[in-house]
Amino acid sequence: MSIIDIITKKKNKKELTYEELFMAFNGYHKSEIKDYQMSSLLMAITINGMTLNETLSLTDIFIKSGKVYNFNKKVSDKHSTGGVGDSTTFIVAPIVASMNIPMAKMSGRSLGYTGGTIDKLESIPGYKTQISEEEFYNQIDKIGLAVCSQSEMLVPLDKIIYALRDVSGTTESIPLIACSIMSKKIASGASYIVIDVKVGSGALIKTKEEAEIFSSWVISIGNHYNKKVKTIITPMDEPLSSSIGNALEVLEAIEVLKGKNNKLKEVSVEIASHIVSMAKGISVQDAKILSNNALKKGSAYKMFEKWITTQGGDLKGIKVSDKVLLLKSNIAGTINTISALNCAKLSLKLGAGKTTKEDIIDHSVGIKLLHQIGDKVNTGDVIAEIYVKDYDIELTEEDLKLFIIK
Amino acid sequence: MSIIDIITKKKNKKELTYEELFMAFNGYHKSEIKDYQMSSLLMAITINGMTLNETLSLTDIFIKSGKVYNFNKKVSDKHSTGGVGDSTTFIVAPIVASMNIPMAKMSGRSLGYTGGTIDKLESIPGYKTQISEEEFYNQIDKIGLAVCSQSEMLVPLDKIIYALRDVSGTTESIPLIACSIMSKKIASGASYIVIDVKVGSGALIKTKEEAEIFSSWVISIGNHYNKKVKTIITPMDEPLSSSIGNALEVLEAIEVLKGKNNKLKEVSVEIASHIVSMAKGISVQDAKILSNNALKKGSAYKMFEKWITTQGGDLKGIKVSDKVLLLKSNIAGTINTISALNCAKLSLKLGAGKTTKEDIIDHSVGIKLLHQIGDKVNTGDVIAEIYVKDYDIELTEEDLKLFIIK
Numbered sequence: 001m002s003i004i005d006i007i008t009k010k011k012n013k014k015e016l017t018y019e020e021l022f023m024a025f026n027g028y029h030k031s032e033i034k035d036y037q038m039s040s041l042l043m044a045i046t047i048n049g050m051t052l053n054e055t056l057s058l059t060d061i062f063i064k065s066g067k068v069y070n071f072n073k074k075v076s077d078k079h080s081t082g083g084v085g086d087s088t089t090f091i092v093a094p095i096v097a098s099m100n101i102p103m104a105k106m107s108g109r110s111l112g113y114t115g116g117t118i119d120k121l122e123s124i125p126g127y128k129t130q131i132s133e134e135e136f137y138n139q140i141d142k143i144g145l146a147v148c149s150q151s152e153m154l155v156p157l158d159k160i161i162y163a164l165r166d167v168s169g170t171t172e173s174i175p176l177i178a179c180s181i182m183s184k185k186i187a188s189g190a191s192y193i194v195i196d197v198k199v200g201s202g203a204l205i206k207t208k209e210e211a212e213i214f215s216s217w218v219i220s221i222g223n224h225y226n227k228k229v230k231t232i233i234t235p236m237d238e239p240l241s242s243s244i245g246n247a248l249e250v251l252e253a254i255e256v257l258k259g260k261n262n263k264l265k266e267v268s269v270e271i272a273s274h275i276v277s278m279a280k281g282i283s284v285q286d287a288k289i290l291s292n293n294a295l296k297k298g299s300a301y302k303m304f305e306k307w308i309t310t311q312g313g314d315l316k317g318i319k320v321s322d323k324v325l326l327l328k329s330n331i332a333g334t335i336n337t338i339s340a341l342n343c344a345k346l347s348l349k350l351g352a353g354k355t356t357k358e359d360i361i362d363h364s365v366g367i368k369l370l371h372q373i374g375d376k377v378n379t380g381d382v383i384a385e386i387y388v389k390d391y392d393i394e395l396t397e398e399d400l401k402l403f404i405i406k
Numbered sequence: 407m408s409i410i411d412i413i414t415k416k417k418n419k420k421e422l423t424y425e426e427l428f429m430a431f432n433g434y435h436k437s438e439i440k441d442y443q444m445s446s447l448l449m450a451i452t453i454n455g456m457t458l459n460e461t462l463s464l465t466d467i468f469i470k471s472g473k474v475y476n477f478n479k480k481v482s483d484k485h486s487t488g489g490v491g492d493s494t495t496f497i498v499a500p501i502v503a504s505m506n507i508p509m510a511k512m513s514g515r516s517l518g519y520t521g522g523t524i525d526k527l528e529s530i531p532g533y534k535t536q537i538s539e540e541e542f543y544n545q546i547d548k549i550g551l552a553v554c555s556q557s558e559m560l561v562p563l564d565k566i567i568y569a570l571r572d573v574s575g576t577t578e579s580i581p582l583i584a585c586s587i588m589s590k591k592i593a594s595g596a597s598y599i600v601i602d603v604k605v606g607s608g609a610l611i612k613t614k615e616e617a618e619i620f621s622s623w624v625i626s627i628g629n630h631y632n633k634k635v636k637t638i639i640t641p642m643d644e645p646l647s648s649s650i651g652n653a654l655e656v657l658e659a660i661e662v663l664k665g666k667n668n669k670l671k672e673v674s675v676e677i678a679s680h681i682v683s684m685a686k687g688i689s690v691q692d693a694k695i696l697s698n699n700a701l702k703k704g705s706a707y708k709m710f711e712k713w714i715t716t717q718g719g720d721l722k723g724i725k726v727s728d729k730v731l732l733l734k735s736n737i738a739g740t741i742n743t744i745s746a747l748n749c750a751k752l753s754l755k756l757g758a759g760k761t762t763k764e765d766i767i768d769h770s771v772g773i774k775l776l777h778q779i780g781d782k783v784n785t786g787d788v789i790a791e792i793y794v795k796d797y798d799i800e801l802t803e804e805d806l807k808l809f810i811i812k
Contacts, residue, residue: 007575011453036445040574043449047417168446169413 003027003037010044018057025061029157038161039168042176050175052220058175059221062183065157069133069189071140075104076275077190079181081205082198084340084347085239089117089147090253091268092194092275094303095294097145101279104140106150106188113344114353115246115361118149123247123363127313145307155183172204174214182221192278193222193229194271198236200340208233230274232267238338238373240264245352245366245387247320254315257301269295320387321364327384327400329377336373337404343367346399351389362389369402377405409433409443416450424463431467435563445574448567448582456581458626464581465627468589471563475539475595477546481510482681483596485587487611488604490746490753491645495523495553496659497674498600498681500709501700503551507685510546511553512560512594519750520759521652521767524555529653529769533719551713561589578610580620588627598684599628599635600677604642606746614639636680638673644744644779646670651758651772651793653726660721663707675701726793727770733790733806735783742779743810749773752805757795768795775808783811 006020016024024041027033050058076096080086093103107117118129129149131139139146158180165171185193195218198204199211215231222229234240241264243252256265269291276287294300308315347353351362368385377383383403386395412426422430430447433439456464482502486492499509513523524535535555537545545552564586571577591599601624605617621637628635640646647670649658662671675697682693700706714721753759757768774791783789789809792801 004573004575007449008578011449011575011578034573035440035442036570036574039442039446040449040576043413043417043446044453044575047450047453164442167410167440168442169410169417169450170446172414172417 003033007037007041007044010041010048013048015051016054016057018060021054021057022061025058025157025161026065029065029160035164039164039170042161042165042168042170042173045176046170046173049173052217055175055179055217056221056224059179059183059186062155062157062179063187066155066187067151067153068187069104069154071102071104071137071189073102073140074191074279075102075140075189076192076194076279077103077105077185077188078194078196078271078275079185080196080198081177081181082203083196083234083236083240084114084344085241085244085249085252085264087120087241087249087253087264088196088268088271090120090250090304091256091265091300092272093145093147094257094300094307095268095272095291096275096279097143097307098294098299098303099276099280099290100144101192101275102140102144103147104136104189105147106154106184107147108150113348114244115363117147119361119363120246120249121147121313122361123250123318124308124313124315125317127308128311131311139310143306143310145303146311147307148311150184155187158183174205174210174217177204178214178217178221182218186222186225186227191227192275193227194274195229195231196267196271197231197233199233200236203236228278230278232270232274234267236340239340239343239369240267242369242372243366244343244347244369245320245350246361246363247318248366248368248387250318251320254301254304257295257304259295265295319364320366321389323388323391325386325388325391325395326382327386327402329379329381329383329403329405331405332378333376333405335371335375335377335383335403336406338369338373339402339404342401343369346386346395346402349395349399350386350393365389367402371403409439413443413447413450416447416454419454421457422460422463424466427460427463428467431464431563431567432471435471435566441570444567445570445576448571448574448576448579451582452576452579455579458623461581461585461623462627462630465585465589465592468561468563468585469593472561472593473557473559474593475510475560477508477510477543477595479508479546480597480685481508481546481595482598482600482685483509483511483591483594484600484602484677484681485591486602486604487583487587488609489602489640489642489646490520490750491647491650491655491658491670493526493647493655493659493670494602494674494677496526496656496710497662497671497706498678499551499553500663500706500713501674501678501697502681502685503549503713504700504705504709505682505686505696506550507598507681508546508550509553510542510595512556512590513553514556519754520650521769523553525767525769526652526655527553527719528767529656529724530714530719530721531723533714534717537717545716549712549716551709552717553713554717556590561593564589580611580616580623583610584620584623584627588624592628592631592633597633598681599633600680601635601637602673602677603637603639605639606642609642634684636684638676638680640673642746645746645749645775646673648775648778649772650749650753650775651726651756652767652769653724654772654774654793656724657726660707660710663701663710665701671701725770726772727795729794729797731792731794731797731801732788733792733808735785735787735789735809735811737811738784739782739811741777741781741783741789741809742812744775744779745808745810748807749775752792752801752808755801755805756792756799771795773808777809
């Protein structure tokens, strides 16, 4: 079978075998298959879908393209399929690690509107995001929590396929998303995995129905590798927290770790509870009580400090810009909507995200939303603070459409 | 709109505007759009289709990518969407030209099982397939018939898109096939166009239904440019004539021009009749009588000689190999099927076609089928002659499965 036969088979909605998928994807990894052949196959997959069998095969091919990590104890991991103002890792990891459930997390940088976990961590002066494999294993042994940059050896095939999908209009594919996420989680050695599935018009997964299919698939993939997987489905139409921007989001997470109640806390506790429930074999309800306690008693915050310090970070050094513009409401009314997408776009314009590899992220800029949905505001009320690099930044009315007030 | 937005729009089954198609295809022509983006878009088009509006837009973009030829009289053209043993051009062109209906034809070489019209013409020693634009126009003025290689300036966008489709599994798309064929026919200046649509499992167009849709589309595209277009639909499960191979097919066509009756003659007369009907504004029935007369009275053959001689060809110099293997039937029975695909594969193996640009075509080799469907044969009867370059060619039983005898 030639690559053309394989592409044509998928074009004709037929199921590809492991061998055929291997020939195509491993061949691409070895540069035997051309970019334009792979993008054509990816489009056929995006439109015609893949069966669970195909998705399991492809996940396996992805995993075997690189290194598979092994820990001498069972470790946990979490993943979110995108989200604005989502700093749950900073809260979930310390909660579970404080209960002796290790979390060994390899995170990515974001090439998009807002920074990824690694970008956020780099807003903490001194924090080493790149550590050796030995250091990574040792830190898990010693304190049960480590978050570092993805190794080049972690599913290298995903890296090149993801880059190609990004530039060929083939990102919106549930089986390809499932394969991309799960191959990395499985290869990085996690036994307990929670996936936070973001749903919304701005997300890769548009509807609740799609999210449910996606959930059942990632669970099936996990089970195939003897991993426990839970998913939660959260809307991403509005930002998860009132802070958007790298340093701002870390500071917001710290506030939650110190006792603040908000939606970020809620979602973090939910994710943590699922991990605790799987790891300890207790009900999610009981796990939630333990997770809330870890926050209340300060053990989560203590764990957080230990983690950041062990990896060289100086929490006192986190800086946000001292140049702040105040966004005022030009009408009186009730806040009806906060647009995650518009917050993300503005944060990108401010410099908090990047669209090309060459862009440099400014960790100190971002947005602080001072109101929530349902709040009543008067004309002239300050509704958001915009942390800017320079006051001469030109922001249009369009850029500042963060709220809909009715 | 970015190219990703355009690809995604087609992925989501939305109709693309002229501007969007222009941005994508013209951008690709100018190397602003990458191969892997175009192949992804082509796959989305292949699976999700294009509306007639989109196909008209794309045809126009194709035409405008190169030179549009103009004659000082109305000229005719014909095209076949593939076929084995199809040398109709050699018969149709002289028939219509003998009735003062000029045929100005730019043909291609085949990159496939069997040679294209240009390859077949090159089996005639001295025939100049590459002539200048001036020579082309002059010859049409002088004798009303010229067939030459496609100019580099004729729809250059089709050339690069066709090459990409060939290697990305996106050949089986009715709108893309219609666009590719019609853009070249319109750009090369024809006013009367007949398209012979080949249908069958081995053809790009698989079913009669698809062929009918395709027909209505090429007619609509033609009408849009004020061109008269007719289509005929012919099955390509069996070879059109009993000769397959470049020189052999020219010789077979000459036999028809000299009076031989067979299926090749039938199809040629049908195509010619449609052209004559359109050009003279008479019924197809009346045109058929005129076409048959042109063959009977020898005016078509005289025209053929004039054409070949004018373009430098020496008809007496056509040579087939003197090394002939005889294929004998190993059972007694009736010929039930002749496989066009297997004849084509064998002719490729003999050297009559080519699969890479570097392959060199051997004009002297090929197959002569000595029996037709329905003929009774005995064990040991010679059923085909195989013209080979060397007797040491290794032919397997599989290679020689040209007939099914029951």
